[in-house]
Amino acid sequence: MRTAPTILHLDMDAFFASVEQASKPSLRGKAVVVGGLGPRGVVATASYEARVFGVHSAMPMGQARRLAPNAAYLVPRFELYRSISEQVMRLLRALSPLVEPLSLDEAFVDLEAGGAAWDADSARLAGAKLRADIRAVTGLTGSVGLAASKMLAKIASEEAKPDGMVLIEPGTERAMLGPKSVRILPGVGPATGDHLRRAGITTVEELAEAGEDELVRLLGKAHGHALYAMALARDERSVVAERETKSVSVEDTYDVDIHDRVRVGVEVARLADRCVRRLRGSGLSGRTIVLKVRRYDFSTLTRSETLRGPTDDPAVVREAAARLLDSVDTTGGVRLLGVGVSGLADYTQEDLFAQAAGEPAEEHAEEPAGEEPAEEYRPGPVGRRWPSGHDVRHAELGHGWVQGSGLGRVTVRFETPYSGPGRVRTFPVDDPQLTPADPLPLVEAPRRPGEGGAPAASAGAGVAEPPAGAEGVPPASAVPSAAGVAEQEQEQEQEPGSAGAATP
DNA sequence: TCTGGGGTCCTAAAGCAA
DNA sequence: TCTGTTGCTTTAGGACCC
Numbered sequence A: 001m002r003t004a005p006t007i008l009h010l011d012m013d014a015f016f017a018s019v020e021q022a023s024k025p026s027l028r029g030k031a032v033v034v035g036g037l038g039p040r041g042v043v044a045t046a047s048y049e050a051r052v053f054g055v056h057s058a059m060p061m062g063q064a065r066r067l068a069p070n071a072a073y074l075v076p077r078f079e080l081y082r083s084i085s086e087q088v089m090r091l092l093r094a095l096s097p098l099v100e101p102l103s104l105d106e107a108f109v110d111l112e113a114g115g116a117a118w119d120a121d122s123a124r125l126a127g128a129k130l131r132a133d134i135r136a137v138t139g140l141t142g143s144v145g146l147a148a149s150k151m152l153a154k155i156a157s158e159e160a161k162p163d164g165m166v167l168i169e170p171g172t173e174r175a176m177l178g179p180k181s182v183r184i185l186p187g188v189g190p191a192t193g194d195h196l197r198r199a200g201i202t203t204v205e206e207l208a209e210a211g212e213d214e215l216v217r218l219l220g221k222a223h224g225h226a227l228y229a230m231a232l233a234r235d236e237r238s239v240v241a242e243r244e245t246k247s248v249s250v251e252d253t254y255d256v257d258i259h260d261r262v263r264v265g266v267e268v269a270r271l272a273d274r275c276v277r278r279l280r281g282s283g284l285s286g287r288t289i290v291l292k293v294r295r296y297d298f299s300t301l302t303r304s305e306t307l308r309g310p311t312d313d314p315a316v317v318r319e320a321a322a323r324l325l326d327s328v329d330t331t332g333g334v335r336l337l338g339v340g341v342s343g344l345a346d347y348t349q350e351d352l353f354a355q356a357a358g359e360p361a362e363e364h365a366e367e368p369a370g371e372e373p374a375e376e377y378r379p380g381p382v383g384r385r386w387p388s389g390h391d392v393r394h395a396e397l398g399h400g401w402v403q404g405s406g407l408g409r410v411t412v413r414f415e416t417p418y419s420g421p422g423r424v425r426t427f428p429v430d431d432p433q434l435t436p437a438d439p440l441p442l443v444e445a446p447r448r449p450g451e452g453g454a455p456a457a458s459a460g461a462g463v464a465e466p467p468a469g470a471e472g473v474p475p476a477s478a479v480p481s482a483a484g485v486a487e488q489e490q491e492q493e494q495e496p497g498s499a500g501a502a503t504p
Numbered sequence B: 001t002c003t004g005g006g007g008t009c010c011t012a013a014a015g016c017a018a
Numbered sequence C: 001t002c003t004g005t006t007g008c009t010t011t012a013g014g015a016c017c018c
Helices: A013-024 A059-065 A080-097 A120-138 A149-162 A173-177 A192-198 A204-210 A212-221 A221-231 A261-281 A314-327
Strands: A007-012 A034-035 A044-045 A070-076 A099-103 A108-110 A142-147 A165-167 A247-258 A284-295 A300-311 A334-346 A389-394 A398-405 A408-414 A423-428 A434-436
Touching: A007 A120, A013 A034, A013 A080, A013 A173, A034 A059, A044 A059, A059 A070, A059 A300, A070 A192, A080 A099, A080 A108, A080 A120, A099 A314, A099 A398, A108 A149, A108 A398, A142 A149, A149 A423, A192 A212, A204 A212, A204 A221, A204 A247, A212 A221, A212 A314, A247 A261, A247 A284, A261 A314, A261 A334, A284 A314, A300 A314, A314 A334, A389 A408
Parallel strands: A034 A070, A142 A165
Antiparallel strands: A007 A108, A007 A142, A034 A044, A099 A108, A247 A334, A284 A300, A284 A334, A389 A398, A389 A434, A398 A408, A408 A423
């Protein structure tokens, strides 16, 4: 274990919600909830204003709406978040080549390996500068944890939230960890937490006192050893920059359970195709096909089949998935279906033995082997073209975003990341002057010299108030192309207005 | 109106081979 | 030849993470 606190963990604050607030001035300082808007959606991220009402990640949307009926409810825009995330990751890689992203909004950085820090003081400096740079480049805030190990750096950033920095001085680890709940340790979730509580263990201190043998007896070998080490603040895991993908999967939860066996088969085939598209997009193939079925009662089962060699042939995956489906009972209905491929290989080695009888493994030519195209099939009602929260452009009124749609109308708020809160107007859904638009950068790209570190779009109090509807003319750079209409938008059918941006 | 989507890792049982 | 041991692979499920 190193002796200097030179491992940095960055965690962006309420990332999805903060991005939406930065791009929509009327939502700043308001409760914002990002997640699936369908009847079975859950919260992906809640802004801190929404958390005051008790809304948090993974909560069913319905419950969130009951707790915070006046919050703004938005569909996630992954393409936009990805592009912001890349900006942040670039800043991290400027500090060190050893950057380990954990998700779009989180990463470890080994400052020592990059020569960016060697002791507590230099680490603090690097952390402070990073936070300032992130704010300048993205307009967003992130929290930083600094410590001598990954586990502690992560706990430190948790402690620093929101918008702060915490450094754990080497030597003080056990004292700080001791009184805390076992739940702060990575790998202790609801099940393990319960298990330990029944054994009379609730704090990290008690975990350490229980002893290694007892923990192994309680939780099994791997988990027991790992947890005991964590309890003693021992964590030797190094920051690893490149991790190989182990599996690729896609799944859909349906708004209403599917009972029709034929329809189930059709959906499985569709998922298999989508999965293969992703597989090929990453230049991979795989040997093991996995079918996942969640039944009406939420019981989940998986069936898998391992082929003799890796494949990226849609027909082969489709057929394997269909065979697997034959072995599961779907009476009562299914709420979720998924198809995955694991046992991955670089797909250069062309399918030596074609798996499907008589199936030419070669019709690779078609799809553009990149991102998934938007799905045309979703029988989306009127809202299809106007997902709530997405950007639009009006021929006369300029840039805005969809606040809600339904009943043949779409409500748009006209504002940009650099304007003040804007006005709301309602149009027929087929208004020819209205077109979907790409998101604008959160920070106006060429910053005027001498403007200091306070970019126009910094989400926070005291937003400058230019005349409502003022248009920042967007520099086209740094914007994700073809904004992610693809990803997932669960369509919502709502009365105008109820798609509910916070009533300003 | 209960409970998403994309992953990772671990365990245990069963089959098979040496 | 029979039996027991060991170890690897496949399969299914569960916990956890963001």
